[in-house]
Amino acid sequence: MSEYFATVARGLEELAAQELSQLGARDVAQGFCGVSFQGDRELLYRVNLWARLPFRVLVKLGEFPSTDDRELYDGVQQIDWGEYLTPELTLAVTVTGKNDQLNHSHFTAIQVKRAITKQQTEKFGSRSDVDIQDPNVRINAHIDKDRCIVSLDSSGNSLHRRGYRSAVGDA
Known part of the structure; x- marks a missing residue:
């Protein structure tokens, strides 16, 4: 379950x-x-x-303390990313929420990406590239007070866009 x-x-x-x-x-x-x-x-x-x-369905991978960037990095490193992401797949990290120390979503996303790619480099000798527009794997980190929940986005593009303009003709 x-x-x-x-x-x-x-x-x-x-x-x-x-x-x-x-x-x-x-x-x-x-x-x-x-x-x-x-x-x-x-x-x-x-x-x-x-x-x-x-809009999206997220699959929870882990939850851990994250009062600062070091705890966030260490918590993300505890997840076995080889099960979800291999170096030939691209990734993107989205961040929601914040706390006193992790209050800039771009910085937080970079910390999550660094932790993942460091683990990949140690395990596989190479790492995934980042593709913000159309990644193979989208990872979500949600910061709430002193906790972080890391999830995989199982939906790809937002579900509200399913079938949007599938048949397009000339204007």
């Missing part, structure tokens, strides 16, 4: 929780701009395919 978080527009948390429950999610709990839930991989696919309200 894995832990997931579906991001939604503010104010839609209750409706999203109902929708996820109807799709088979367990331990559904509303949060700020999202809904946490548990389920198996089949549920993850079902939510990405059929849920109408979430």
